[in-house]
Amino acid sequence: MTKAEGFTLHPFDRENGVQTSGLIPGRYLKTGHTHDRHSTAYFGVAPSVFRALVKRWLRTRPETPIERFTFGDVGAGMGRAMLLASEYGFRQVIGIELNPILAKIAKRNLAIWKEGGRARSPMQILCGDAVGVELPDGPCLIFLFNPFGASVMRRFVKRLSVACAERPAELDLLYVNNEQDGVIGGQPGFTRIFLGKERRSRADAIADHRIMANQPDGEYASANYEDCSMWRWTGKP
Numbered sequence: 001m002t003k004a005e006g007f008t009l010h011p012f013d014r015e016n017g018v019q020t021s022g023l024i025p026g027r028y029l030k031t032g033h034t035h036d037r038h039s040t041a042y043f044g045v046a047p048s049v050f051r052a053l054v055k056r057w058l059r060t061r062p063e064t065p066i067e068r069f070t071f072g073d074v075g076a077g078m079g080r081a082m083l084l085a086s087e088y089g090f091r092q093v094i095g096i097e098l099n100p101i102l103a104k105i106a107k108r109n110l111a112i113w114k115e116g117g118r119a120r121s122p123m124q125i126l127c128g129d130a131v132g133v134e135l136p137d138g139p140c141l142i143f144l145f146n147p148f149g150a151s152v153m154r155r156f157v158k159r160l161s162v163a164c165a166e167r168p169a170e171l172d173l174l175y176v177n178n179e180q181d182g183v184i185g186g187q188p189g190f191t192r193i194f195l196g197k198e199r200r201s202r203a204d205a206i207a208d209h210r211i212m213a214n215q216p217d218g219e220y221a222s223a224n225y226e227d228c229s230m231w232r233w234t235g236k237p
């Protein structure tokens with residue numbers, strides 16, 4: 001993507017020597033998969049929002065220590081959330097991304113991060129559809145930055161609930177720009193443990209506003225906060 005097409009570098013990339021910037025509308029992310037048309041867009045999560053939400057999650061005092069949790073990024077894009085997650089000491093950090101070009105960029109970013117000694121967890125990016133992926137064994141924290149629309153979300157949470165009904169381990173969801181929150185709420189077994197806004201830092205707000213302002217088609221907007229939620233599998237109807 002060129003500057004003329006709306007590319008703006010986020011300071012996260014400048015500071016860390018990685019490539020996670022840009023806004024790519026879903027219609028440019030086609031792969032031939034039937035779920036392509038439900039893909040929202042590629043946009044890296046604001047680091048300040050990500051860290052605020054993980055901090056909030058840690059304050060909920062999950063029963064199991066973080067070192068035993070798998071962090072899973074659903075719609076991992078170029079891997080920005082995975083890079084951020086790798087600094088917390090999760091058991092492992094796994095990302096699933098539908099678009100092979102983005103997955104390849106993420107793989108390169110993970111290598112840069114590992115070489116720089118930044119990763120406290122093993123990291124792995126998979127290329128494919130999130131709905132088809134098995135939930136890893138053990139406690140899981142699943143991160144979603146509004147990857148897809150309602151129908152894919154419905155299939156995704158249904159699969160999660162089937163998997164959870166058969167496994168005793170904890171499962172929590174962190175959802176940023178939670179447009180399909182109602183879909184999770186409509187799936188028995190999930191209990192919402194947080195609903196609210198997480199503010200962007202000044203640096204992130206400036207960068208994200210600039211990226212939005214550079215869009216050729218001006219179809220997306222950014223605010224100084226993201227609507228977020230956290231969900232916990234309780235198995236209760």
Ligand SMILES: C[S@@+](CC[C@H](N)C(=O)[O-])C[C@H]1O[C@@H](n2cnc3c(N)ncnc32)[C@H](O)[C@@H]1O
Pocket residue numbers: 029035038039040041042043044045073074075076077078079080081082096097098099102128129130131144145146147148152
């Ligand atoms: C808003 S980006 C989030 C990127 C990353 N999670 C982050 O926070 O930096 C959403 C991503 O979800 C991906 N995606 C959309 N539908 C998907 C699907 N069915 N399975 C896997 N990834 C998908 C898109 O290709 C896009 O890269």
